[in-house]
Amino acid sequence: AQKITQTQPGMFVQEKEAVTLDCTYDTSDPSYGLFWYKQPSSGEMIFLIYQGSYDQQNATEGRYSLNFQKARKSANLVISASQLGDSAMYFCAMRENYGGATNKLIFGTGTLLAVQP
């Protein structure tokens, strides 16, 4: 069965520094997609970045980058130059049954990031 593991319940980072949030996954499918979402205290899940299993390069979106290590089955999120507004819960997710009709995402338990001034 597919599974997402986030081992860091909480992290602190100083404003303007970089931070890495860990995510490991388990799947036997050769094709899969990995997502990171941010959930501020307001509750809405905000999409940050996507990485496909066959993508040759690590995904980047502004200050967000994904450190994709396929052999280690890890997809860590790197946030550069942290801002106070980055304080939130961060979830790693995997699409189950890639290419099928369901587009179902399986989520990890999340990492709570606190950015300190």
Add this chain to the structure above:
Amino acid sequence: EAGVAQSPRYKIIEKRQSVAFWCNPISGHATLYWYQQILGQGPKLLIQFQNNGVVDDSQLPKDRFSAERLKGVDSTLKIQPAKLEDSAVYLCASSWPGGAGANVLTFGAGSRLTVL
């Protein structure tokens, strides 16, 4: 574009009472999802619709939960009767059809249910 709308944002009920949540997806998104997020956990899919048909409801507790999307746009999730363990945030999301590529789910702000 307007986001995914959900209401109510907060609801407090007694156990064994009923509750209903409403969701309006992004215009044009044929696929709609209801996720349950219990405190301290990641969201878990309850049901997925494509237009007005159910694609996946394998994790929906059908003895007490029901959902419908009659006209392929808005959706309602109902719980009757509610149990204490149903206390959670109910997130609605929508997307284009298909489970490949960067087909991103866009989420609403959620409906927080407290069952006393």
